[in-house]
Amino acid sequence: MQRLADAKAELVAARSVGPAIVVAADTAVRIGTQILGKPRTTEDARQMLQSLSGMTHSVITGVALIRLPDVERRSFVEATQVHFSALTAEEIEEYLASGEPFDKAGGYAIQGRGGRFISRIEGCYFNVVGLPLARLARALAELGYHAGMTEDGGL
Numbered sequence: 001m002q003r004l005a006d007a008k009a010e011l012v013a014a015r016s017v018g019p020a021i022v023v024a025a026d027t028a029v030r031i032g033t034q035i036l037g038k039p040r041t042t043e044d045a046r047q048m049l050q051s052l053s054g055m056t057h058s059v060i061t062g063v064a065l066i067r068l069p070d071v072e073r074r075s076f077v078e079a080t081q082v083h084f085s086a087l088t089a090e091e092i093e094e095y096l097a098s099g100e101p102f103d104k105a106g107g108y109a110i111q112g113r114g115g116r117f118i119s120r121i122e123g124c125y126f127n128v129v130g131l132p133l134a135r136l137a138r139a140l141a142e143l144g145y146h147a148g149m150t151e152d153g154g155l
Helices: 001-013 041-051 090-096 113-117 125-129 132-144
Strands: 020-031 034-036 056-068 073-084 118-122
Touching: 001 020, 001 073, 001 090, 020 041, 020 132, 034 041, 041 090, 056 125, 056 132, 073 125, 073 132, 090 113, 090 132, 125 132
Parallel strands: none
Antiparallel strands: 020 034, 020 056, 056 073, 073 118
16 A cells, blocks of 8 residues: 555656645555455455455555655555444345445445444544544644644644
8 A cells, every 4th residue: 555655646746846745545455365455346346345244354544745845755554443244145235236335445435334334443533434634644744734723624
């Protein structure tokens, strides 16, 4: 994950001009020794959900930051343990029919309908969503970004 995040950040930084902080991330799911990316087909998603059912897996996100114009870098990897409930075949089929599993690492979205399958997590919730916000805020601060909270609650 870290190498892909680094490559994404490098690509954007090479095309950027002026003062900026480039942020790139890549997230994957690891269960045992298997890495689950985004499902390419319905059968892919079905197999992912079957393998996650009743198991604990890791969600791993690599994040890369590049401050311009001085090209100062920060990078980190965040991991969160996710405990998945046992799923019935019917629950898997209903979830597949929702269309949500696609374009999501591991074939589920904790922030959406897939959240009902998660019995517990250990670590950063936002990492499972795809961007570990607390770690990101610390890395941004290390690069000199110290903006307070905005009126709408954002960074």
